[in-house]
Every structure is written in structure tokens, then in C-alpha cells.
Amino acid sequence: MNQNPELPKLKPIQLKERISFFFVERGHIDVLDSAFVIIDKRGVRKQLPIGGVGCLMLEPGTRISHRAVDHAARVGTLLIWVGQSGVRVYSAGQPGGARSDRLLYQAQLALDDTARLKVVRKMYELRFGEEAPARRSVEQLRGIEGSRVRELYQTFAKQYGVQWDSRKYNPYAWDLSDVPNKCLSAATACLHGISEAAILAAGYSPAIGFIHTGKARSFVYDIADIFKFDTVVPLAFKIAGQNPQRPDREVRYACRDMFRESRILKKIIPTIEAVLDAGGLTPPLPPPESVPIAIPDVPGIGDAGHRT
Numbered sequence: 001m002n003q004n005p006e007l008p009k010l011k012p013i014q015l016k017e018r019i020s021f022f023f024v025e026r027g028h029i030d031v032l033d034s035a036f037v038i039i040d041k042r043g044v045r046k047q048l049p050i051g052g053v054g055c056l057m058l059e060p061g062t063r064i065s066h067r068a069v070d071h072a073a074r075v076g077t078l079l080i081w082v083g084q085s086g087v088r089v090y091s092a093g094q095p096g097g098a099r100s101d102r103l104l105y106q107a108q109l110a111l112d113d114t115a116r117l118k119v120v121r122k123m124y125e126l127r128f129g130e131e132a133p134a135r136r137s138v139e140q141l142r143g144i145e146g147s148r149v150r151e152l153y154q155t156f157a158k159q160y161g162v163q164w165d166s167r168k169y170n171p172y173a174w175d176l177s178d179v180p181n182k183c184l185s186a187a188t189a190c191l192h193g194i195s196e197a198a199i200l201a202a203g204y205s206p207a208i209g210f211i212h213t214g215k216a217r218s219f220v221y222d223i224a225d226i227f228k229f230d231t232v233v234p235l236a237f238k239i240a241g242q243n244p245q246r247p248d249r250e251v252r253y254a255c256r257d258m259f260r261e262s263r264i265l266k267k268i269i270p271t272i273e274a275v276l277d278a279g280g281l282t283p284p285l286p287p288p289e290s291v292p293i294a295i296p297d298v299p300g301i302g303d304a305g306h307r308t
Contacts, residue, residue, distance in 0.1 A: 016266035022055075022056050024062050025061055027062055051076075055196070056078070099204075101284050116210055120132075123222060127225060153167060157180065160240065169184075180236070182240075184232075187255055192217065194268070195220050195223045231259075
């Protein structure tokens with residue numbers, strides 16, 4: 001506990017200031033001496049500054065203690081249990097959880113046909129840099145979007161000299177995919193992880209989508225798709241063109257560096273608010289007894305030059 005009244009209260013690090021993600025494979029995660037540690041098969045301990053990580057992805061062969069899960073939840077770090085190379089999601093935590101007022105607002109937008117179409121049109125505009133065609137339904141815009149996405153895959157494949165047939169992979173048989181699809185799958189898994197962390201940090205539900213529907217991560221796919229073709233897709237094709245020995249590993253390192261350099265975590269939550277605001281509905285006020293969002297943006301005690 002902070003006993004000095006002159007010092008600011010301890011608070012979670014803002015998501016926009018964090019490292020985007022870490023993958024852990026074949027290790028035991030625990031809390032020892034108040035530190036979040038990863039222990040490998042030789043018993044070697046490595047500390048992980050969990051409070052500075054947006055999303056921790058746990059691959060097969062990883063064990064995590066109850067205390068470590070509690071520690072991650074307290075600092076607002078999302079835990080996701082994934083399959084090999086992150087291409088399947090088995091379960092995910094909720095650091096802080098969704099807010100009732102934000103959930104009601106999100107659900108109201110999704111259930112109102114007019115508001116939903118406005119949100120989808122805004123997503124289209126942000127994704128492709130132009131206004132969506134007029135007098136089109138959500139289903140029609142989804143079809144137009146799919147056609148443009150296939151064209152973009154072909155464009156990037158040609159740019160980086162990659163043999164490209166189509167976007168296809170079997171999440172149950174990772175090794176059967178070709179190198180370009182492995183690179184794309186690994187890259188989008190990274191983007192989906194940080195997008196889900198941002199959605200939860202803002203108090204919304206990953207399941208209530210607008211273009212994508214009926215899945216546990218529908219809104220995650222909606223938000224990630226806005227950034228995908230400016231970030232992870234060209235990167236995935238670039239690495240695929242280099243004929244990597246371990247596509248998933250090289251893609252992860254490249255994505256982490258790119259996310260840090262582009263400061264993408266600083267952009268996701270404002271983008272979420274912008275697309276929902278396009279629906280034209282007034283967000284409900286939070287009830288007095290509502291819990292705060294998972295990672296509140298508390299003003300510092302000084303000007304921009306102070307470290308708080």
C-alpha cells in the first residue's frame with residue numbers, strides 16, 4: 001500500500017504504453033517473491049513485467065498457477081489460451097471485465113439496423129480510406145469487402161514475390177498450411193490478441209460484432225480488420241517472401257517490433273470509440289454503483305514533462 005500522501009496512487013499502466021504481447025510455450029508461470037516468473041524445464045526462472053504487457057498468449061505445454069492468473073487480472077493483462085502458433089483460441093480472461101453501460105450501448109447499436117449500418121460504413125471507411133458505396137446493406141458491404149480483401153492479398157503477394165493461391169488453412173492441422181498462410185495466421189493471431197485486450201480494457205464485449213456476428217470474438221475481428229491491411233498483412237507477405245524456416249516465430253518478433261514502433265495500442269481504443277460513435281446513438285450514463293473501467297486514464301500530477 002502507498003503510505004506516502006505526496007506520491008500518486010499506484011495504478012495500472014495505460015494499455016497504449018505497454019508492450020503489445022508475449023507468447024509462452026512449454027513453461028510454468030507462477031508468482032515468486034511477488035514477481036511474475038516463467039520457469040522452463042531446466043528450472044530457470046525469468047521474470048516478466050506483466051503489468052507492462054497488454055496480452056499474454058499461452059501455448060500448449062504451458063501451465064499457470066491460480067496466483068499468477070490473479071496477478072495478471074489485478075494489473076489488467078489479458079490472458080489467452082491458444083493452440084499452436086496462436087491459430088486457435090480455447091479460452092480468454094477478462095481483466096476488469098465489460099461495463100454494463102458500455103455493453104448496453106454496444107448491444108443497442110448492434111440491434112438497431114440503422115445504427116448498425118452506420119457503424120459498418122464507418123468501419124469500411126477506416127479500412128479502405130474511402131466512403132462506402134451508397135444504398136448498400138450490411139450483407140452487400142460484407143460481399144464488397146470480401147472481394148477487395150482477395151484483391152489486396154493478390155497485390156501483396158505480387159509485391160513480395162510470393163506464390164499465392166488463396167487464403168486457406170486448417171486450424172486443426174497447422175503443418176498442412178503453406179508458408180504464406182502460416183505467416184498470415186500467425187500475424188492475425190497477434191493482432192487479434194491486442195485488439196481483444198483493447199476492447200476489454202475499454203469495457204466492451206468481444207462477442208457483439210457488427211460485420212462479423214455469431215462468434216465469441218466477432219467484435220475483435222471487426223476492429224482488427226480495420227488495421228490488418230496497414231500492418232500485419234503486408235508484414236506477413238514480406239516474411240513469407242523470405243522463405244523463413246520458422247514462419248510463426250519470425251512473424252511474432254516482427255509483429256511485436258512493428259506494434260511498438262507504430263504505437264498501435266495507442267490507436268485501437270480511440271478507433272473503437274469512433275466507429276461506435278458513428279452509429280448516432282447516445283451512450284447511456286453509467287449507474288452510480290458501476291465499477292470503473294479496467295485501466296482508467298487518470299491524469300498525472302504534473303505537466304507532460306513529469307513521470308507519474
